[in-house]
Amino acid sequence: MNWNDWIPLLVLMSSLLPGLLIFSLAEENVQTRVMLNLFGALAKLALVGLMLWGVYHGHHYETRLPLLPNLDLVLRVGPLSLLFITLSTILWLVTTVYAIGYLEDSPHRSRFFGFFSLCVTATVGVALAGNLISFLLFYELLTLATYPLIIHRGTEEARQAGKIYLRYTISGGALLLIGTVWLYSLTGSLEFTPKGFLFNIGEQHYPALIGIFALLITGLGVKAALVPLHGWLPLAMIAPAPVSALLHAVAVVKAGAFGIIRVVYDVFGVEFSAGLGVLKPLAWLAAFTIIYGSLRALFQNDLKRRLAYSTISQVSYIALGVAIAGPIATIGGVVHLVHQGLMKITLFFCAGNLAETLGIHKISEMNGVGRRMPWTMAAFTIGAFGMIGAPPIAGFISKWYLGLGALNNDQNWVIFVLAGSSLLNAAYFLPILHRAWFMPLPESWPDEHHFGNKETAWALLLPPLVTAAMALAAGLLVTLPFSPLEWAKLISVREFYQP
Amino acid sequence: MSSAMNIEFYTMTLWIAVIWPLVLSIPSLHSRLPWPRHLALLPAAVLTVIPIDVSIEIPWLLYGTGFAIDGNIRWILGAVVVIWFAAATISLPAKEKASSNYSTTFYLLSLAGSLGVLLTTELVAFFSFSTLMGYSFYALLIQNGNSARQRAGRLYLYVLIVADIALFEALLLVAFTTEHFQYEMVRQTMADISSSSVYFYMVLIGFFLKAAIWPFYFWLTAAFKSGSRTIALLLIAGPVTMSLLGLLRWLPVRDDIYRLGLIMQLLGAAAILHSALKIFTSGIFKQGLTRFNTTWLIVAFTGLLSFALGTTMQNPTLSQHYSYIVYPTISAFSLSLSLLILTTVKIHSEPESVENRPVLIINTFHKLKKWLHSTQQLASGLKLKTLALWDKSGSFVIKQYQHICSEQKIKFFVTDWKTNITLFLILGLAITWLAI
Numbered sequence: 001m002n003w004n005d006w007i008p009l010l011v012l013m014s015s016l017l018p019g020l021l022i023f024s025l026a027e028e029n030v031q032t033r034v035m036l037n038l039f040g041a042l043a044k045l046a047l048v049g050l051m052l053w054g055v056y057h058g059h060h061y062e063t064r065l066p067l068l069p070n071l072d073l074v075l076r077v078g079p080l081s082l083l084f085i086t087l088s089t090i091l092w093l094v095t096t097v098y099a100i101g102y103l104e105d106s107p108h109r110s111r112f113f114g115f116f117s118l119c120v121t122a123t124v125g126v127a128l129a130g131n132l133i134s135f136l137l138f139y140e141l142l143t144l145a146t147y148p149l150i151i152h153r154g155t156e157e158a159r160q161a162g163k164i165y166l167r168y169t170i171s172g173g174a175l176l177l178i179g180t181v182w183l184y185s186l187t188g189s190l191e192f193t194p195k196g197f198l199f200n201i202g203e204q205h206y207p208a209l210i211g212i213f214a215l216l217i218t219g220l221g222v223k224a225a226l227v228p229l230h231g232w233l234p235l236a237m238i239a240p241a242p243v244s245a246l247l248h249a250v251a252v253v254k255a256g257a258f259g260i261i262r263v264v265y266d267v268f269g270v271e272f273s274a275g276l277g278v279l280k281p282l283a284w285l286a287a288f289t290i291i292y293g294s295l296r297a298l299f300q301n302d303l304k305r306r307l308a309y310s311t312i313s314q315v316s317y318i319a320l321g322v323a324i325a326g327p328i329a330t331i332g333g334v335v336h337l338v339h340q341g342l343m344k345i346t347l348f349f350c351a352g353n354l355a356e357t358l359g360i361h362k363i364s365e366m367n368g369v370g371r372r373m374p375w376t377m378a379a380f381t382i383g384a385f386g387m388i389g390a391p392p393i394a395g396f397i398s399k400w401y402l403g404l405g406a407l408n409n410d411q412n413w414v415i416f417v418l419a420g421s422s423l424l425n426a427a428y429f430l431p432i433l434h435r436a437w438f439m440p441l442p443e444s445w446p447d448e449h450h451f452g453n454k455e456t457a458w459a460l461l462l463p464p465l466v467t468a469a470m471a472l473a474a475g476l477l478v479t480l481p482f483s484p485l486e487w488a489k490l491i492s493v494r495e496f497y498q499p
Numbered sequence: 500m501s502s503a504m505n506i507e508f509y510t511m512t513l514w515i516a517v518i519w520p521l522v523l524s525i526p527s528l529h530s531r532l533p534w535p536r537h538l539a540l541l542p543a544a545v546l547t548v549i550p551i552d553v554s555i556e557i558p559w560l561l562y563g564t565g566f567a568i569d570g571n572i573r574w575i576l577g578a579v580v581v582i583w584f585a586a587a588t589i590s591l592p593a594k595e596k597a598s599s600n601y602s603t604t605f606y607l608l609s610l611a612g613s614l615g616v617l618l619t620t621e622l623v624a625f626f627s628f629s630t631l632m633g634y635s636f637y638a639l640l641i642q643n644g645n646s647a648r649q650r651a652g653r654l655y656l657y658v659l660i661v662a663d664i665a666l667f668e669a670l671l672l673v674a675f676t677t678e679h680f681q682y683e684m685v686r687q688t689m690a691d692i693s694s695s696s697v698y699f700y701m702v703l704i705g706f707f708l709k710a711a712i713w714p715f716y717f718w719l720t721a722a723f724k725s726g727s728r729t730i731a732l733l734l735i736a737g738p739v740t741m742s743l744l745g746l747l748r749w750l751p752v753r754d755d756i757y758r759l760g761l762i763m764q765l766l767g768a769a770a771i772l773h774s775a776l777k778i779f780t781s782g783i784f785k786q787g788l789t790r791f792n793t794t795w796l797i798v799a800f801t802g803l804l805s806f807a808l809g810t811t812m813q814n815p816t817l818s819q820h821y822s823y824i825v826y827p828t829i830s831a832f833s834l835s836l837s838l839l840i841l842t843t844v845k846i847h848s849e850p851e852s853v854e855n856r857p858v859l860i861i862n863t864f865h866k867l868k869k870w871l872h873s874t875q876q877l878a879s880g881l882k883l884k885t886l887a888l889w890d891k892s893g894s895f896v897i898k899q900y901q902h903i904c905s906e907q908k909i910k911f912f913v914t915d916w917k918t919n920i921t922l923f924l925i926l927g928l929a930i931t932w933l934a935i
Contacts, residue, residue: 371601374526389667390634391627392560400561400671407675415671419664426660437601438641479558 007051008063008075008128012121014044019117025110034100037113041093048089051077074130079491084127084258087338088250091345092120094463098349099242101459102356112152118145119251126255132180132190142255143169149243150236161235168232172222179215192262196269206276213278216263223256225312227289233312237304241352244304248311249345257318264322274325283323287417289316294424301362303351306428310387314340321402327492329405332398335488339394342471346383349464350376357456359447363432368441373455377436379468384429386471389422394474397485509553513566516542517615524607526600536587539607540580543614547577562680564624571826576617578830582736582837583610590729602642608635609737616741621680622673626666633659636737640722640730651721658718662708669701682748689751699759702749710742712801713770723794731840739797740833743804747825752815763809770802793839800832
């Protein structure tokens, strides 16, 4: 094994080892815990930077370790996995800073940050997985690592939400396992391959393949919160804000969406999937989820629940982009993996700030909050407009490529879905902004904390500002070589459409 | 300065004209500056006197964008600068108030959006800046407003969302057809394809809604009725003028769209008739010009433009012969209506009324004189002869103005609507004549 073969493993270890060390730290050992967290996040960032440069210049990174007879644990770096890893690494760093500020005086911080690191390790593993069995391992690890984070507060409500989360995700994992085993028994391979590895299979197996596809997508659809498998997500909002931010932007829902991309492109192959006729139902399901999520969001008064339903809607853009099955829609779907992450994490950070600083949890309590916390609400405004698809914020780019991809593939109905979704997004985000900026200030806030002459603590304020700026830059500077869009174009060309 | 340096300076000004108001919109920055709303206009004002056409390419947005100014745009830019300057002057906020900081933020964002729309060279940037302008204008419209203003704001917001969705669909159709988004390229390309009709209708819906062209004038009447004088001015300089510009830049040119041209003609004619009926039945001869009548003047003008565009679509040779007149006409329309609003229209719901406006104007003269005096002191301190000379000549002009605009005379000037409507017509005619 040469140096390049170790790098994927090192990327995993950069969060796993600090996480394991943090578990052993005493609660009052704040400085060491902070150092370990930041060291792990920065080390991972450096390694990812190195891989970005390498992959852009055609280098190949792969770690292969024996797992089962004829089945290895494969960690492989390609443009798609790198896009996801870069997103999770950058947002992990930002979320760590946020979580340090958010949980400043909370109990069980070592436990929290330990599982937090494990959660990121599992997410990176999902991204790096080079075959379906490796993917499955990390996918399940992610379930187990996020459960303690969801029930972190220890309340009855949190435990209940955790139980439901486990029920959903373990059932989804079981379906994924059945699909994987069935596929292996049929083909003898689980290796992710550009354009898939099923094109040589005989026509007599097509019904079985449709069944396998349904099992895999249903298993993944639980975490991707495709309707009707989304029930756990609004309940999981009971978790602390950094966890919600990570769940919605990077870890759980994204793992599901990323899995759908992998299955369609690297297991079945996009052309083969289209031939099987499985992409159209996936597109319809994604479209239904987009509209359903937005409609449900419209009627939520709890801010985090509204954001949760918004996630259900927005993550399905990724599945829709994949299901439209063309190079341009692929760009739209893949780039939304990053864009949705940037925008949604901003919104959750802001929701956390409002809760921590003023005790605001409900939208009806947000009157005039823009005047009390202008920077937080400015970041929220950017995130919200991005979700609506207003230019030049990142969401506009995603919708642009999805719409264009739909036109190119003669699926004009998608345009109506996008327009309807934009309309609904505006309907549930703009009233929040209206309240925050234009309604009179209340006499008092539900539970106000003062931070000197600042609107809130720096550790809470800086992360949403950074991610909002990134969401803006991702939309404005799209032609730069390392922008998410350029990377998505590279993925579209290298992984899916190169001869 | 050498010619190359001049061009460099002009190009920089072009870019700064849009970015500067955006930068100034940060509350912690503009709250520390005197007269930020005026300061934000400086680069744009410089642009209006730049003697040559300049352009700049920027690798931003989807396909790269750019800014440019030519003779046509200079007309509208001039009008926009004047109107925004007037709006900034009559809406001078109390510096210490936090709410005025936010109002200034939205004001400057809206200005940046308008300037971006005006100076950009392609559709995606036009759409982006138009969105920025629209939502910031919504904020201006409803801020600190009563229920009528809130209602007007809501109406405007609905219009904005629907219009933006229509324009987004139009943009997708362009992207589906070509990767070139420069106005002329799009107008030519979209004229040659089969989906041109869908594109045409999307553009029509988008800009008819945004420019309040008949039958989508309802939000304009509500906004005009409830808004302050500043809002009335900015409505003209912002959403209406910029959307008319959008219509000119986005609509495809082709010679076989008789039916579509006819639709525009019909809508235009209906707008003119409806407006005329409204104006003459509203008691204009008894009450003078009210904001109600002024709204209908806008509807009439936008209808006229729609009619003219429809005519040129039916007969493209007309478009070639008379295209040069369009920009100065829009410019003249904006300026004249603004003058009308500033001098005649009775506005009751804002702090400064017709009665105390002369005092305000005279106070402004005092402030200006004080400022000139301080610059003279600075100039003598720094031994700068030019500045001192400038102050002397400035003081002389102000003295003359103060003499002419004694309080009584101003009162007469601002309340006599016949004088002002004559001025309005003369100014409009003069600008159009100058353009020709």
